[in-house]
Amino acid sequence: MKINTLFYTVFFSLIILQGFAQRAKVASADKQYDQYAYVDAIATYERVAEKGYKDEKMFQKLGNAYYFNAELYKAVKWYDELFIMNKDQESEYYYRYSQCLKSVGDYAKADKMLEEFNKKSGNDKRAKLYMSHKNYLEEIKANSGRYNIENAGINSEFSDYGSSFSGNKLVFTSARDTGGISKKVFKWTNQSFTNLYSSDVKQNGVLGEPTLFSKNINSKFHESTPVFTKDGTTMYFTRNNYLDGKKGKDSKRIVLLKIYKATKRNNKWVNVIALPFNSDEFSVAHPALSPDEKTLYFASDMPGTLGQSDLFKVSINLDGSYGRPENLGATINTEGKETFPFITDDNNELYFSSDGRPGLGGLDIFVAKVEKDNLFKEIHNVGSPVNGPQDDFAFLIDNKSKNGFFTSNRDGGLGYDDIYKFTETKKLTCEQVLAGIITDQETALVLPESKVSLFDEKFQIIKEYISDDKGYYTFEVDCGRTYYVRVEKREYLTKEVPVIIEKITGKTDLSLALEKRTKPIQIGTDLAKTLNIPIIYFDLDKSFIRKDAAFELEKVVAVMKQNPNMYIDVRSHTDSRQTQQYNKELSEKRAKSTIAWMIKQGIESSRLTGKGYGETQLINKCADGISCTEQEHQANRRSEFIIISM
Structure with missing residues (x-):
């Protein structure tokens, strides 16, 4: 991205900121059915185990029987035997054992089991990234072909990037020289410092001739990446550390970046102020607003950053004050650069650019689904033709028209960085259904009214379902995630299995056969x-x-x-x-x-x-x-x- 050379100077440094156990309802061992007697499998195992016989699967079943029935202190005995016999167990056994150990007050050992569980369940970020992106080119290919793109028609031979909607106008950043008595040149590029420009967005989507946005906002240094409130009276934008004729520098005498706020009065932008979480010692840039305008997203290398630059958010209070900036966390941020955030107007998606994830070029554009609690789901590369071999960033879309803009320094452009417009022809969605039929292991008959529970990879309950008269159950699940499915039914042994959901739209079948706890003889x-x-x-x-x-x-x-x-x-x-x-x-x-x-x-x-x-x-x-x-x-x-x- 040629904008790197614009911002990395001795004067100015820009980081391209760019069940628990559910109670199993099981029949008592002495229940009789007509002329049959019944053998209680668990009671039989326990009698055998009490005589000193050791068998790994037997200890698993005994521990599970008590764990699923919430008798954790009883399960400890058999999980103890299991881990004495073989410490190399599947990850869920470490979790269950930990929970049971807590029930008897052995917190030290419980913590050790949790540590092992975390290792076994793939919490190491490098391992997770490798496993989840092992076939990243195939994943990107599956996401590609969803946009029609073309030159936006407003580019110059200089750098043009970082656009934002303001009413019926597109406001963007440009280093073009518009003349004037005082011409200040950025020596590293021999271009003018960037200013904000605007173009009318016509009904046919064509952009009008660009004009300077505001003399009150544009200064003798760089301005870039604005964002506006819906009423058009407030804007946030990026600028060098410069306000009221005073230039701020860090301890190395470098001018960094800050986010500023301005308000519109009498059709003029006035009252330019620096936001309180800025600092002379680190950069803060590229603001983005949530749809309710209560949260400001931005990029920074402030303390607490996980990589070279991270995405953060900060609350905007009713009285105009700001909360404490929060890092968006390792789900979004990597050891590389995350920058140019954008939240869609339905608050469903976060778009951003990153060079810390497998992609097609330097900076690629990624998207994350926004959860109800404002957490984020797995990240997806938006694919080509938006992403390519060079840097692609500053994604912007109007959800209603499906039209938008992004910036790239790809070959074939007019200048250093160019703005491209696009139309989204197909939504990037991966929809998966997890479903199956519950049957009797011996007879293969369907088992209606079986309780099927869905857990996440940390064994937190997500949903429950009672199988229908055909033994059928179904869950809507997220692509690419690992779940655990637990089935409980009276007179049957509880069964729990892991399932990995594919990263392509479709259906995952998981039919399960239950073993009777009491068997007719x-x-x-x-x-x-x-x-x-x-x-x-x-x-x-x-x-x-x-x-x-x-x-x-x-x-x-x-x-x-x-x-x-x-x-x-x-x-x-x-x-x-x-x-x-x-x-x-x-x-x-x-x-x-x-x-x-x-x-x-x-x-x-x-x-x-x-x-x-x-x-x-x-x-x-x-x-x-x-x-x-x-x-x-x-x-x-x-x-x-x-x-x-x-």
């Missing part, structure tokens, strides 16, 4: 399936109980102790390798080994029968002479636990 039920016990228990040619098998078998023992009238038939199977006779004998040994282990755990021998079936009941194609993978063969080495009496 009857004569003929295979407890291995009911308890989600893996079908692989035995190594090749072996009949001893592996450690992982012992953990799974303990679930069957727990259920049998809970149901003393239950009798089980243990059925052991092998793969097809080896001879049929060998496999028959091996499966018999495995059945006997399983029964013997269960008897040692306290189950009466009279309640257990068993038989080995060898390779006679394969569950896949892997019979003799057929080539199969090791995984396919392992699937056939299994045990079943069939209820024969209750």
Whole structure:
């Protein structure tokens, strides 16, 4: 941007300022349904865990069960075990663990867990920028092609930039030489110092011949970037540190920038004053007004700036005084330069220029959605043809006509910087819907009246939805954000999953299947399936109980102790390798080994029968002479636990 050379001098330095847990409603373990009895999965896990068995997923489920039911002090026990077993957990477990630790007064450890959560959830700004803008050229391409642009028709061979609407006029900055008795030249560019000019905006959008804006405002130094109140009686503008014939300098004797205010009386601009938050030691420039005219946005390198220059805001009080300037924060500002803010007249969007974000050139124009609480959503590059390989800045748009102006030093212009006019043909919007169907994990039947909760990346509740009669739920969500979806329903285990929303308009499907907390059993039920016990228990040619098998078998023992009238038939199977006779004998040994282990755990021998079936009941194609993978063969080495009496 050639305006850099205008402002960086020994006289004048311009920074181009340019659930928590929701209570899960679950059925009690002893609820009965007609002729069925029910197994409480969590109670079973707890009995197994109390016997000293350790399993990571089991500890997750136990901790979650109490966390989602708001019994945080009980969840601590199982989250303790989880992190002792494996400290490398997904980010949400650090958050849950932290909340639970606070419930027992362990704030020091809770804070450590929160620190880890922040690291895990990607709070490092550099990592976030990298991840969110990894394919930034594709994102910019998707945003491009929404403007028809052309030369504004008011440019000179000098620098013209920084326009603003005032009634039916466009007021802008220019270094053009309009003559006069006293001609003051900016030595670094051999151009005149910039002044404010205005052009009539005609009905067809054509701009009239530029004229000097106001002798009372234009001084012998630089004036630029004005903004006006709607009634046209007050203006804010940027000028060198110069007022009433006095020039102010910083400690290095450099003249910086300040924002000034002027009022209009009898058709003249008078009472020029410097705003109270200006300073001789830093620059303040490029004012922009909120639609209600209660907030002034600007760019500055004042103390508290995150980068070379940041965007700030300050409240304008009813008595004419000003609040304390506030940095717009890391959502907007980077380690680079943020400058030239502009707020749309519906207060929905903030436009600004930045060289601290991935873009097409030096300064690119970006836009951020303004939230209801005046915070800002994720930043978007407005794309080409507004942005290009050079500097693009000073964006201005009339929301009603969709016409506007911006400044660029791109090739093909008339001067150093030129003003271009544009028409917006398509709004830059990314609209996403998150939706899905809630079903039963076992039966695949839809689950109406399921409570679906939407959380942000910090687990703050956003919205809740009750699934309809088809199990369907839907949320309007923001593009490019991470959310957590939690589903709760009576008699089912609560389920919570993260989801990343794409950065393009569309629909994100997240259908979830819930596991029943209490599961029906009857004569003929295979407890291995009911308890989600893996079908692989035995190594090749072996009949001893592996450690992982012992953990799974303990679930069957727990259920049998809970149901003393239950009798089980243990059925052991092998793969097809080896001879049929060998496999028959091996499966018999495995059945006997399983029964013997269960008897040692306290189950009466009279309640257990068993038989080995060898390779006679394969569950896949892997019979003799057929080539199969090791995984396919392992699937056939299994045990079943069939209820024969209750």
